[in-house]
Amino acid sequence: MVEFQNASRLKRIAIEEVDRLRDELIDLSLRIHANPELAFEEYKAVEWLTGALEARGFRVERGSCDLATAFRASFGRGNGPRIALLAEYDALAKLGHACGHNIMGTASVGAAIAVSKVMSNLDGEVLVIGTPAEEGGGGKAIMIERAAFADIDAAMIVHPGTKTRVVTRALASATIEVEFRGKSAHAASRPEDGVNALDAMILSYNNINALRQHIRRDARIHGIITSGGEAPNIVPSYASGRFFVRAEDDLYLDGLLEKVLDCFRGGEKASGARLTYHMPEARYAPLRNNMALAEAFGANLRELGVAVQPEDPNRASGSTDMGNVSQVVPAIHPSIGIAEETISTHSPEFATAAISESGHHGLLNAAKALAMTTIDLLTNAKLLAQMKEEFARK
Ligand SMILES: [Zn+2]
Ligand SMILES: [Zn+2]
Structure with missing residues (x-):
């Protein structure tokens, strides 16, 4: 592992890389939004997301876990930690990308490419794991059964919403x-x-x-x-x-x-x-936030100048199969604010917000904070140990 002091230099490089990728990431997000695909049929989104990763030298496995629209892309080698940034890209029937998953997949891909630029300094791997069918179907639950997360040290994904929160709740x-x-x-x-x-x-x-x-x-x-x-x-x-x-x-x-x-x-x-x-599909498990990881992510958001709102103990955001992942690997599922508070996800207004200027802004900040937190995990042995110890406690 490189010295902790080097982390801030590597983070600066990653942030600059996300800024350089700005137009390409926004274009990717807009394309996925304009071509909404339902659970287990997200062929175009997967082609575009994996295409961007492959062009940057990622090793890409499509159709992983025997699911046509799941994928696993990785960059780096060695004995260091394996950090997975998850991608969702499914849409809702009739409403299209009213949950903003066009932003989620794209942010993780942008973050992973940014981390790949500093990977030669690091020991470990950054991965993007593409997970179909979050809106029903439980893609991640199926992938857990098929050992997709067995060799992963931490998993992160950012969901767009009306508030920016690091710790979120899901039933x-x-x-x-x-x-x-x-x-x-x-x-x-x-x-x-x-x-x-x-x-x-x-x-x-x-x-x-x-x-x-x-x-x-x-x-x-x-x-x-x-x-x-x-x-x-x-x-x-x-x-x-x-x-x-x-x-x-x-x-x-x-x-x-x-x-x-x-x-x-x-x-x-x-x-x-x-x-x-x-019961036609796997149960969604409650979300278990890893607080060590959450604190690192929150610090990175604040460093980017993004205001972070505190956790609301009275508000759950529904349910997500990221909950299942959080039961088997240390994980976080932060939310990034892109829409007015009066707008509900799963509404036409939120679908519009997902391609607005503030949607693009949220996408880029999410990508940066994911990249920065991945660099934290690859450079800060103490954080990694804290995260694992907290997870083991249960
Ligand atoms: Zn949703
Ligand atoms: Zn969603």
Whole structure:
């Protein structure tokens, strides 16, 4: 490892490199934004992001973990730490890049290229791990099972938002898909022959509404009915729905899930329609912030002149599969402010913010702070040890 004092010189070089890359990074972000791709279909984004890395001498493996739109790109060698900057690049149905993932993938690629410029001074590796399907599908959870993070020392990703925060909160989350099967009949002439699957769903939905009064304030239950019959004069023989159940910790989530399932069992019992359910994807784990890493990242943001807001203990930002990563590797998932506070992510206004001047500004600052923190980890043995010791504590 080089002397700690050298770190600030290397950081200056990395910052200058991000500034040099400015136009290319903004162009990349705009292109991904203009070509929104859904979970596991992010082919163009992956081609463009990996193309930029390959052109800079990164070793690129596409389709890693047997996922067509996952990738792993690395630069550097030796016995030093392996620092992974994660990339997300999936969009939302109908809303496009309303979560700003066009900024996330691009910032990590910009940061990694900047670090590669000083890598000859360092022992270790900087990686970009491309992770598909954050908005549903749990790409990172699948990649963890396939050992994508087994040799990684730290993982970081920056999410755009309305506030700049180093420590963010994300809930454990489970998805339930529910189906009820009843029996169709003429709704007017032979209603006594029917078993109403839609009634089963609506009773269940109302059971959940009653349950909601008596759950912990951090928990969330929300869902939609995806199918509820064919015509008013046919007793619905089939109804289906998709629900998310979330809580701050896995233990509470386990208990809450059982109560939610009881709500559906109640609907089954009352209506006579048969219930089946399954959980189509891996659960999202709560986010575990590594405070040593967070402090280093915050110091770098402040050095860039970016104001950092304190953690808000009453506000979770939803859920992310970065939570799963944070359970297996020391990790952070900071947020960088790019939009007015009144604007919610997953809205058309946020999609606009993701390609605004302030979106570009956030992208470049995120890339710089990621690069600087990577350099910290590659030069400061004490920080690395602190981070690992904190993670081991649990
Ligand atoms: Zn989102
Ligand atoms: Zn997001």
